[in-house]
Amino acid sequence: MAKKITTDLDLIRIRENFPAISSGRIITNNAASTQTTFKLLELCKKLAPLYDNVHRGQSTASIKMTEIFEESYDTIADFIGAESPQNIILYRNATEAINSVMYSLLTEFRDGDNVVTTFMEHNSNYVPWYGLCKEILPRFGVNVECRLINFDKATGELDLNHMSSLVDRKTKIVCCTGVSNFLGTINPLQKIKQIADKSGYEQPDGDRRSYLLIDGCQLVPNLFIDINKLNIDFLVWSFHKMLAPFGIGTLYAKKDILSRLRPFLYGGDMIAEGKVSQEYVGYNKLPWKFTAGTPNILGTILSAAAIRNLLDLVLNPEKNKYFNSKKRLNKAVVKKAMKRIRVYEEKLSSIALEEFQQIPDLYLFGPKDAKKRISLFSFVSKKKDPFQIANELSKEKVESRAGCHCATLAHHYYRLNPPASCRLSYYFYNTSDEVKFSIDALKKVLKK
Ligand SMILES: Cc1ncc(COP(=O)(O)O)c(C=O)c1O
Structure with missing residues (x-):
């Protein structure tokens, strides 16, 4: 179990809204694409x-x-x-x-x-x-x-x-x-x-x-x-x-x-x-x-409805206050919601940084201070190449991405050969347990 973190987010309710999470997947490749909600899919049907x-x-x-x-x-x-x-x-x-x-x-x-x-x-x-x-x-x-x-x-x-x-x-x-x-x-x-x-x-x-x-x-x-x-x-x-x-x-x-x-x-x-x-x-x-x-x-x-859906999920997932409304959005409301996401993701980042630090022979790219970064983590290991790590993580039910993440210049900048790293990335619907689970899986893969 991961360290419990305090948050204003109602994660249980938030997570019920996502078909992919409800299906049992552990979604840790969010920097590539995030998941959609039942509500947005229902809206699509309603609009038809x-x-x-x-x-x-x-x-x-x-x-x-x-x-x-x-x-x-x-x-x-x-x-x-x-x-x-x-x-x-x-x-x-x-x-x-x-x-x-x-x-x-x-x-x-x-x-x-x-x-x-x-x-x-x-x-x-x-x-x-x-x-x-x-x-x-x-x-x-x-x-x-x-x-x-x-x-x-x-x-x-x-x-x-x-x-x-x-x-x-x-x-x-x-x-x-x-x-x-x-x-x-x-x-x-x-x-x-x-x-x-x-x-x-x-x-x-x-x-x-x-x-x-x-x-x-x-x-x-x-x-x-x-x-x-x-x-x-x-x-x-x-x-x-x-x-x-x-x-x-x-x-x-x-x-x-x-x-x-x-x-x-x-x-x-x-x-x-x-x-x-x-x-x-x-x-x-x-x-x-x-x-x-x-x-x-x-x-x-x-896409616009997704913004309204996101505000509800973050501020009060029991209600459809913004999703069902046509009112123009107020800056203070958007600020409150996005700050809540930021604070939570910073806490996820702190946990992840602590976990990554315990892994021998692993190089983590980017700032080591959670305040200076978002909750995506790219890394390489002396033990296995990024593609092997990502394939083995997938067998552990952890979704990662190996490659250059279209940041090819930066991979050459580090003289990586092949120009690739493996990346785990978390969004506001991820739990601290999922962060821990995914990095524990990484530890296991690297020990093999
Ligand atoms: C920083 C950054 N810029 C640009 C893109 C490209 O976005 P899109 O696939 O929507 O064109 C991405 C997507 O991975 C990204 O992360």
Whole structure:
């Protein structure tokens, strides 16, 4: 049995909501994708008889669907404290959202510019910028450098001095993860923002600073975000990492930037009604200017419902206070819920860190202080390779992930051969017993 931890979360009730947990699985690969709830699946069924396309019909069903679909944008905007749903663009996943920023900014890059990103990025926030700098822009005679910020190998912390030395008057955009999906490190967003702000880069709207894009895939599901306070230009995250595996990734962007940017995808519904001719195409108002073609309607509705479901689970799982309500979300409520998740996950992390420390010949990546990280843990052992460990853990009913977790640059940074580690990752529905069980299983596998 693990050390008991005090929490405001009603874990027994919370866990009853998840089909995967009810089926007996021990879910410890949450950094890849989290589980969904009975309620969200029931909602999907309930929506089926109402289903129709949005913005494309005068039937009661289409009008109703459009209403629910558009309300979903309000919920998503409220969750991160965005000014309005016009700041929210929905794509298939976070990767597509980052690519959309890259393609929308494409024509703004000037010869000699640079993009600054980090050695700890997920490939989704490195490869698009690599593609831009090495493959796309050179064909147009525009040379843009992609620069990478170091991190400290021992602590897993970003090297801000190195960042300051890389960001200069030619840095169009800084692209950085909020939390590393390999190290677990929580990056200091305010300090990163200050460095990006000081660059002096002249943006087309006259602003003199570098844009900042934060990859929030491991950040938004685990920590409270007040986007206005952070004041960053772009934030992306994916709903499949917060209870809604229904194909939605989010781009938040500042409204003035979105108004000025070129669309990423061109086609139906992103145009202003009637404004298409051989000479001129006018674009729809935000956020629809960036929503070309029929969107993932049910995915959008279920993703917003997942936010409401999450608030209920965390604050009072016996009630459907937010799930059954259409009221706009209040910042204080979101803050209370997300702080509760954070406090609990920090306690899970402390237990995990203690357990990992007892394992001989094991190297754990990232910060050793639970306050500086989230509850995902990547490690390697001298005894077995990561794939062997993950396969043997699976036989012990422990779900882990071996590989580079798409953080390939960081694995090469440590000169890992093969470029792989094994990862266990916990979400707010995991218990301290599950943390202990999974790490005990690891101890057993490594002793064999
Ligand atoms: C930090 C980080 N960035 C980006 C992604 C990619 O997200 P998606 O699969 O939704 O495109 C992930 C998912 O693993 C991630 O953890």
